[in-house]
Amino acid sequence: MKKILITGACGQLGSELTEELRKRHGADQVVASDISEPKPSLTDGQFEHIDVMDRARIEEVIDKHNIGTVYHLAALLSATAEKNISFAWKLNMDGLLNVLAIAKEKKLHRIFWPSSIAVFGPDAPKDRTPQTAACNPTTVYGISKLAGEQWCAYFHRKFGVDVRSLRYPGLIGYKALPGGGTTDYAVDIYHKAVKGESFECFLEKESALPMMYMADAVNATIDLMEAPSEKISIRTSYNVSAISFSPEEIAAAISKQVEGFEITYKPDHRQAIADSWPNSIDDTPAQTDWNWKPAYDLESMTGDMLKNLVLQFSPGD
Ligand code: AKB
Numbered sequence: 001m002k003k004i005l006i007t008g009a010c011g012q013l014g015s016e017l018t019e020e021l022r023k024r025h026g027a028d029q030v031v032a033s034d035i036s037e038p039k040p041s042l043t044d045g046q047f048e049h050i051d052v053m054d055r056a057r058i059e060e061v062i063d064k065h066n067i068g069t070v071y072h073l074a075a076l077l078s079a080t081a082e083k084n085i086s087f088a089w090k091l092n093m094d095g096l097l098n099v100l101a102i103a104k105e106k107k108l109h110r111i112f113w114p115s116s117i118a119v120f121g122p123d124a125p126k127d128r129t130p131q132t133a134a135c136n137p138t139t140v141y142g143i144s145k146l147a148g149e150q151w152c153a154y155f156h157r158k159f160g161v162d163v164r165s166l167r168y169p170g171l172i173g174y175k176a177l178p179g180g181g182t183t184d185y186a187v188d189i190y191h192k193a194v195k196g197e198s199f200e201c202f203l204e205k206e207s208a209l210p211m212m213y214m215a216d217a218v219n220a221t222i223d224l225m226e227a228p229s230e231k232i233s234i235r236t237s238y239n240v241s242a243i244s245f246s247p248e249e250i251a252a253a254i255s256k257q258v259e260g261f262e263i264t265y266k267p268d269h270r271q272a273i274a275d276s277w278p279n280s281i282d283d284t285p286a287q288t289d290w291n292w293k294p295a296y297d298l299e300s301m302t303g304d305m306l307k308n309l310v311l312q313f314s315p316g317d
Helices: 012-025 055-065 078-083 085-106 140-159 185-194 214-226 247-255 270-276 284-290 298-313
Strands: 003-007 030-034 047-049 067-072 110-116 163-168 170-172 199-201 209-213 243-245 263-265
Touching: 003 012, 003 055, 012 030, 012 067, 012 214, 030 055, 047 055, 055 067, 055 085, 067 085, 067 214, 078 085, 078 140, 078 270, 085 110, 085 140, 110 140, 110 214, 140 163, 163 214, 170 185, 170 214, 185 199, 185 247, 185 298, 199 247, 209 214, 209 298, 214 284, 243 247, 243 298, 247 263, 247 298
Parallel strands: 003 030, 003 067, 030 047, 067 110, 110 163, 170 209, 199 263
Antiparallel strands: 209 243
16 A cells, blocks of 8 residues: 655644544554654654655655655745745745646655635635635735645646645644744643743734634545545635634633633734734535534633643643
8 A cells, every 4th residue: 555645744733644644544654754853753653854845855755655645734834934935935835846746747646735724815805705715815825825726726637636735724733833823822822821821912802813623624634635536626725614713712712711811912923914814714615525514613622722731731741
């Protein structure tokens, strides 16, 4: 059987996706890769160092491990990308184009590539933003995701590459920290709450954004990848929705479970990014095509996050 390769496996989504795919297919079937050193949680299976801008290196790893499927996650997120626009463009685009070209040449079985709600900009409706809303992003990250979506559709249409994609909202999990995103506050806030500290939020209190619990994100990704080809009607990237909340709403959900929790607001440059994105997403095509349905709402996610972070931070661990 051909193996699975994950790029960017040390990232927030990569580390959890690697864990779940190894659970489902066996640790020896899933090769994790990253430009960084492997995290301890990734050392139960094979690991390779890959800089995704180096096409020859990706090919070498694909040949060495007899790879059939690639989850290509390595990228710079929105806030970091704004600080280094040329590098963000190079990493996000060259990485994807390398993987797509290799998939075409080696006739790989399937590719997954993450897009984002960042493809939408101020011209899209804010609430329940539909799949086909205007995509005029105002960030370099959003521009790279929009271009990437079109490259995915092009490689599918022109060369038959079976590449699939989701427009992730902000992802929230307790196992790994996000890095450099605008939605990162919604992870950091839980860490502060379990440490008994107050939280200073870099977004305004009413700034609602689409979000998703990591367990739902991992399931959505694997469900999409396991769906029969004839069910996939969208070859750019699917809208997927789960929860939508503002900083004041997540703080209220935490306060119900952590007595005395306090939040203050000091909006910074990330506020402009958040302001350009939708408040919530309509994901009808994902529901219709491959039965997408999230399991977690704000309350159940908050309960699970707090329970698991308390276990992680408890003395003796
Ligand atoms: C970010 O904030 O940059 C990401 C995203 C929504 O794509 N979490």
